[in-house]
Amino acid sequence: MKLYIKNMVCNRCIMVVTSELEKLGLILLSVHLGEVEIAHPISDIQKKEIAEHLKLFGFELIDTKNSRTIEKIKTLIIDLVHHKNNQLDTNLSDFIATHMVQDYNALSNLFSEVAHTTIEKYYIHQKIERVKELLVYDELSLSEIAFQLNYSSVAYLSNQFKKVTGYSPTHFKQIKETKRKQIDEL
Known part of the structure; x- marks a missing residue:
């Protein structure tokens, strides 16, 4: 049986979901971003309990196709x-x-x-969030970030960044207090 879980976006999420579901006594066959395969069918009551438990950690069960x-x-x-x-x-x-x-x-x-x-807009917002993250780490130049994220040029990255955030990448880097959106809020 598979459970589909919203807001699983990183390896840490996989670790948390795995740990919490095992605490509830479930036997897990596999855990991937957004999807958990469990060994045995569960009742509606168990499903509700799982949903309530995961919600404490910011995750949600997804029911509709x-x-x-x-x-x-x-x-x-x-x-x-x-x-x-x-x-x-x-x-x-x-x-x-x-x-x-x-x-x-x-x-x-x-x-x-x-x-x-x-x-396309969701994809662009994810790319810009990744650029923000890399700018805040301050380990790569803007040229290296553009290359790493497969942008055709630094100018294209800069234009897209400014269109989405209202700031140039350089200005953003200078005002690091600009809050990043969480992935699940996009």
Whole structure:
């Protein structure tokens, strides 16, 4: 049986969910971003208990097929941008359609309807959040960040950054107190 969990966005989330579900006595077969496979079926009462317990840590169980689809798309994008440095062998629409094994136009329409933003805007916001993170770490130059995140140029990265944040990357770096949005708030 699979459980679909919202707001699992990093390896630390996987560790927390694994630990908490094991504390509840569940036998886990696999745990991935947004998805947990458990060995045995669970009752509705157990499911409610799991949902309440995970909510304490900022996670939510997802029940509807559309919500699961949206979370899978978000997880794909988060993984691509934050863990794979935006290294695509193809364009974003083909990447998503291939991994979801569904028509991109249908996925795009569903995403826009449910998430109230487009896949492309969500993707851009994730990239900008990653740029902010790398700027705050102060280990890479803007050129290195642009290269690492597969931007065509520093100018393109800077223009997109300013359009989304209202600041140039240099200005943002100078005012590090600018709050970053959490991944699950995008």
